[in-house]
Amino acid sequence: MIEEQVVITSITDRGAWVEGMQQSACGSCSAKAGCGQHTMSQLGRKVTLWLPLQAAEKFKVGQQVVVGLPEGAILRSTLVLYGSPLIALVFGAIVGHFAWGELGSIIISVLAMLLGFMLARHWSLKNKQHWQPQFIRHCFPPMSIHNADNIIQSLK
Numbered sequence: 001m002i003e004e005q006v007v008i009t010s011i012t013d014r015g016a017w018v019e020g021m022q023q024s025a026c027g028s029c030s031a032k033a034g035c036g037q038h039t040m041s042q043l044g045r046k047v048t049l050w051l052p053l054q055a056a057e058k059f060k061v062g063q064q065v066v067v068g069l070p071e072g073a074i075l076r077s078t079l080v081l082y083g084s085p086l087i088a089l090v091f092g093a094i095v096g097h098f099a100w101g102e103l104g105s106i107i108i109s110v111l112a113m114l115l116g117f118m119l120a121r122h123w124s125l126k127n128k129q130h131w132q133p134q135f136i137r138h139c140f141p142p143m144s145i146h147n148a149d150n151i152i153q154s155l156k
Helices: 036-043 073-126 145-155
Strands: 002-011 015-021 046-052 064-069 134-138
Touching: 002 046, 046 134
Parallel strands: none
Antiparallel strands: 002 015, 002 064, 015 046, 064 134
């Protein structure tokens, strides 16, 4: 599971909006001068996600939590959402070209691409629960030295 620490920005009855800073692990990479990921991490772009929550869980705005996404969910969703329309477009262009030439290629490829988008929407709605981030655990702030001393004194 891919985990990320985020901050809750707003809460509703059915879930919460969380926000995290997009981080990059390319600090030691030699290609950072020409890398888009490095440039985006320098900008500090915030990533906002919808997180479904159960009613029994207690959350506050500003609280830090850890959310997780199942391994491979990003790859599978990307293949479905981008791959199915693209494959349908190419397949439609080939079939249309063999059947009716250039005009048939254009018309059939556009129709096939629209069908690919409809299939992608169907698959994404069907697999929504598997591709959505989930609450994993609360993040507790580090204890101050004063609080730690009080806890140690109470244990003696």
